Amino acid sequence: MASLLLTRLSLHSLRSSLSGCRHVSKVAPQAQMEWDYDGPCMKTAVPGPSSMERLKQLGEIQNVDAINFFCNYEESRGNYLVDVDGNRMLDVYTQISSIPIGYNHPALHKLMADPNNLSTFVNRPALGILPPGNFADKLAESLLSVAPSGMTRVQTMACGSCSNENAYKAMFIAYRNKERGPGGPTQEDISSCMINQEPGCPDLTILSFMGGFHGRTMGCLATTHSKAIHKLDIPSLDWPIAPFPRLQYPLEEFTRENAAEEARCLEEVEDLIVQWRQKGRPVAGIVVEPIQAEGGDNHASADFFKSLHSIARKHGCAFHVDEVQTGGGATGKFWAHEHWGTDDPADIVSFSKKLLTGGYYHKNDLQADKGYRIFNTWMGDPSKNLFLVEVLNVIRRENLLEEVTRSGKALLQGLYALQEQYPGLLSRARGQGTFCAIDIRDDPTRSKILLKARDKGVLLGGCGERSIRFRPALIFKEYHVALFLNIFNDVLAEFK
Template sequence: TLAQKLAEITPGDSDKKVYFGNSGTEAIEAALKLARYATGRNRFIAFYRAFHGRTYGSLSLTASKPVQRKGFGSLLEGVTHVPYPYCYRCPDREVEGTCNPACLQVIEDVLFNSMLSPTEVAGIVFEPIQGEGGYVVPPKEFFIELKRISRKYGILLIADEVQSGMGRTGKMFAVEHFECEPDIIAIAKGIASGLPLGATVAPSQIMNWVHGSHASTFGGNPVSCVAALETIRLLEEGLIENAAAVGKFLIQRLWKLAERHPMIGDIRGLGLMIGVELVKDKKTKEKAVEWREAAIGSAFHKGLLLLGCGENTLRLMPPLIVNQQQAEVAVEILDEVFTEIESQRVSL
């Protein structure tokens, strides 16, 4: 069954249970309820620039854009946001390639010492790679510190793999890159190749709520479940490896572009989850917000579909079936687009 397969492929060797919903936001809502139920605590820690959904609980965790919250009044009580590691713009990073996660020290040194008792915190909700926040890839130290804090205080780690999971990063789940084993995982988007399905996976000793505590009428509908099983089969038969290989090629080619395009400030990502941050000046790192919008429009007219994320980052997330030749075409189009913008041949 799909539940058995998800229990098998998600990180961790413990016996697991699976809750099925219809979407990513439902998977997160289930994770919040489960964390409260399992711990008897009622507060959560989330991160600035995070996106976890638009229903009441998940929106309370979301801190991506003001428009997503505006007009909806008070949200879920007990959610506190802290900084997420953003190495490209880290004020404390003195040497490239090193990391002293001062942003995470905020949790213990500031939060727990001033306004929040760790004994009240049910879970820390995080994206292994921030999606809407700018395709930000944290350093491995982030996960080491998260694990230390969670184990020290008995706080559950809740991984939102809705966008980063299901082979997108070149592994089945993004947390595998960082040897992180969360307590609860939320999955959706690519799980059923476009059909509505979300899943929340946790060890049986955590997901031990009584029958009827949580449910969804159409959650786990058989059509979506069959699609998910077939999707996983295709992922395991080569699409994950393809994402890793083509993603590596694409990132290498993009860095070559950066050598001759000063508007490219940073390139980051894993597999086929890649962000290209655009700046007006590489030294000051001034955000090129309008250039990003111009790039999306120009690329569209040339046959390349892009999305934005963060304030000034291009999001590259092609289908996992993309090949190296198609990736090269995308790079050539981006080269044209950046050249036009830098020579001001595109209206901003």
């Protein structure tokens, strides 16, 4: 049955040896996009000799322990990343979920060639004090055109970490302003904050979840609990940490057990809020991912998130939904929180990655009350808004969210079939859209699978303790799914 399903999903894919390439799987050429390659082409081991030479060179300048290989971005196309040794790989990881419409999309090249855009690319203004004259119009055309329900304000930033860092600041500022009322800060507030003391530096907290990832900067690290390597040796803030539901899969077979698990976690969230208030360290905000990505692609139900928002509202906490990795369409909706089916999803929604720029949307009462309170030199980059406008045009014109839904269904069905075929190796296939993952029996085996897949021309990423996560671009179509499943099946067969 599993083999039959994989055969159907393969769309009659065939084996071939490409000229100058080692053996790879390949789909029928008539399926490909004009500017996409027709399949992987592996010429050397990865990393190859050119990558190794550059690794040695860069290693004399900075730490290179995390580098996989060096890339030839000029030759990369669509869903394929090419390295400096000429290896062409199907990229199902996309720079940690950050490439929305593939490599070297013609629409973005056309944008770069337009002389009317030169000033935006050449000049990077300090947006907080000297923005360009068309900045509000460009935000309306880009970020505000996809704003979460109920939000009309957006603060741009450079990346996901600084987006969350400043979102936390906004929650603290709003909380203290409510506490003070119309009087504003006292002289004691002003003087004590300069020496990191109360009341100017209040002992407020943010509640986060075990398994969550919100960034590597100092404030964000206090809410990041996915891997020890992120936090080891770094002083941090003692803030409350709640358990995130550990659901059993397939979801439809464990409805009662999963509901009880979510209820347990919600009860602990509320208990923590009360306990920390009693300790004189109130929870000013709750931060959560719609799907815990770095922590292992951990899901929860729409009812869980809606109940969590209600708890936050009940206790006067801001509710911050971190869509840095889930935002931008990978789940089949532009925002993962849209799957919750509510018109009031959050007080703050942060973003980055597929949106090309960072920042956060927020409700009116989280607007900073004075200039320079939420501030840095650049606060984003107007050129990224230009790119985002064109990315959104491509998403709409090519109906890419519908494409993601179709491809995601094929991908998840294929993972279910492989899971059935290799029960001692794979488990817990899960996902929304193409934002999918599957568990491997142990971490060492996962590492070997990732390397063997790369050697056969497929780039994947790990997450959590033993999961593989799939993060293709929005242009990842059903025939790309079939190609991936064939190669992945070849890899898995070596572990049978």
